[in-house]
Amino acid sequence: MFSTDGLVDIDNGIVSRDIFVSPEVFQRELDTLFTRAWLFVGHESQVANPGDFFTSRMGEESVILCRDKAGAVHVFLNSCRHRGMKVCRYDEGSTTLFTCPYHNWAYGLDGRLMGVPQYKQLYEGVLDKADWPLVEVPKLARYKGTVWATWDPEAPDFETWLGDARQHLDEALDCRDGRPGGSEVIGVHKWIFPSNWKFAAENFLGDTYHNPSHRSVDLIGIGPSAAAGVKGRRDNEMAKATHVWISFPAGHGIHSAIAPLGDTYQESFKDNPEIEAYFRHCFEERQRRKGEDARLIPFVGTIFPNTSYHGRQPRGLCVWHPHGPTETEAWRFFLVDADAPAAVKDFLRRYYMRYSGPAGMTEQDDMENWNYATAASRGAIARRHPFNYQQSITAASLDPEVLGYRVPGLVSTQVTEHMSLGFYRRWADHLEERSWDVLLGLGDTRFGSAAAS
Numbered sequence: 001m002f003s004t005d006g007l008v009d010i011d012n013g014i015v016s017r018d019i020f021v022s023p024e025v026f027q028r029e030l031d032t033l034f035t036r037a038w039l040f041v042g043h044e045s046q047v048a049n050p051g052d053f054f055t056s057r058m059g060e061e062s063v064i065l066c067r068d069k070a071g072a073v074h075v076f077l078n079s080c081r082h083r084g085m086k087v088c089r090y091d092e093g094s095t096t097l098f099t100c101p102y103h104n105w106a107y108g109l110d111g112r113l114m115g116v117p118q119y120k121q122l123y124e125g126v127l128d129k130a131d132w133p134l135v136e137v138p139k140l141a142r143y144k145g146t147v148w149a150t151w152d153p154e155a156p157d158f159e160t161w162l163g164d165a166r167q168h169l170d171e172a173l174d175c176r177d178g179r180p181g182g183s184e185v186i187g188v189h190k191w192i193f194p195s196n197w198k199f200a201a202e203n204f205l206g207d208t209y210h211n212p213s214h215r216s217v218d219l220i221g222i223g224p225s226a227a228a229g230v231k232g233r234r235d236n237e238m239a240k241a242t243h244v245w246i247s248f249p250a251g252h253g254i255h256s257a258i259a260p261l262g263d264t265y266q267e268s269f270k271d272n273p274e275i276e277a278y279f280r281h282c283f284e285e286r287q288r289r290k291g292e293d294a295r296l297i298p299f300v301g302t303i304f305p306n307t308s309y310h311g312r313q314p315r316g317l318c319v320w321h322p323h324g325p326t327e328t329e330a331w332r333f334f335l336v337d338a339d340a341p342a343a344v345k346d347f348l349r350r351y352y353m354r355y356s357g358p359a360g361m362t363e364q365d366d367m368e369n370w371n372y373a374t375a376a377s378r379g380a381i382a383r384r385h386p387f388n389y390q391q392s393i394t395a396a397s398l399d400p401e402v403l404g405y406r407v408p409g410l411v412s413t414q415v416t417e418h419m420s421l422g423f424y425r426r427w428a429d430h431l432e433e434r435s436w437d438v439l440l441g442l443g444d445t446r447f448g449s450a451a452a453s
């Protein structure tokens with residue numbers, strides 16, 4: 001049986017470099033973690049009409065997200081049942097059939113095997129087409145426009161998996177004016193970088209400690225407004241708020257902030273009255289709709305294992321697809337309110353590109369760290385020396401009130417690495433193929449006796 005002893009020592013805050021470079025650990029992740037966890041596969045706006053498809057990934061494997069003629073959403077393994085050829089080689093599009101390029105078996109949008117060339121002469125009486133559909137995920141969830149799937153039929157439902165992290169993810173998915181859901185994807189950036197996927201996932205658990213990496217972009221004006229005299233990566237966000245770093249029983253971790261009571265809008269887009277009016281309206285309408293809950297301001301988080309989000313600016317979901325022990329394929333899905341004015345969408349699109357992605361000013365800083373850290377951890381000598389995860393790990397407590405606002409989860413109000421340790425605790429449980437009760441953190445005493453959420 002596989003053991004994570006020697007790889008992660010959660011109680012003492014020690015993590016081996018092997019988990020970031022070892023081919024054996026990587027294969028174990030593919031076999032036991034990415035085959036059971038709920039994974040983000042795409043957004044309903046990418047398959048808005050019957051026949052639409054978006055080719056996505058679950059772990060290293062290609063999957064097709066599509067909408068059938070009746071409007072149902074499916075996720076299929078992108079591999080022909082005959083000899084395994086990809087039945088779809090496009091990134092996205094619209095079709096009536098997935099016809100395999102190799103020998104032309106053809107599958108419907110509901111996955112059924114519809115056509116087999118020369119069926120009568122070669123297969124009749126032997127091959128029953130009903131037995132050979134595309135392989136479909138046993139469980140799929142549609143949540144506020146996002147689509148998630150798991151290969152494990154025994155997995156709990158998606159919202160149980162999310163637990164109280166849902167409150168924070170919602171802030172990325174809901175409209176800027178507080179209406180639930182309503183987002184659309186305005187573009188996906190895809191690129192490969194030479195680092196283990198966990199460096200990125202961990203960064204988004206709330207590694208605020210790495211701010212020195214972004215000193216150059218913090219000294220210039222690349223924020224949303226890009227206005228003269230406004231420095232930093234973001235404009236006025238969270239300036240008056242109290243920050244919280246929270247881990248959740250299933251391994252998710254977030255960094256959000258709680259605004260003071262009676263917070264008011266701060267003018268941010270002085271050079272652009274149309275954009276300014278839009279964001280002022282959204283701020284005030286959100287206060288009105290959400291009341292006390294408008295105090296929760298999202299920043300970043302990672303939904304275990306490999307889906308991260310930026311809740312405010314640049315708003316979106318980032319999936320860190322495992323591509324090899326020391327290689328990751330990043331997909332950033334950029335979100336806007338579907339009914340936002342065209343000028344706002346265009347304005348945000350430009351900001352998102354300025355901040356994120358392979359050419360984004362801020363994302364370049366992060367990747368440089370992950371890439372060099374991976375390269376410098378490969379060596380025989382380096383691997384003898386583990387990483388330190390002891391930052392503020394005793395500072396978190398359960399369900400405190402922050403500025404009078406109750407925040408469920410294991411919460412710290414100072415920069416900490418307890419979310420990373422929570423992540424690696426569940427990561428170890430997955431690699432050791434624990435029961436779903438354990439994977440959900442039930443009975444994890446750090447979360448009290450009722451850790452079901």
Ligand code: FES
Pocket residue numbers: 080081082083084085100101102103104105
């Ligand atoms: S591999 Fe698809 S038809 Fe043969």
Ligand SMILES: [Fe+2]
Pocket residue numbers: 210213214362366
């Ligand atoms: Fe960063």
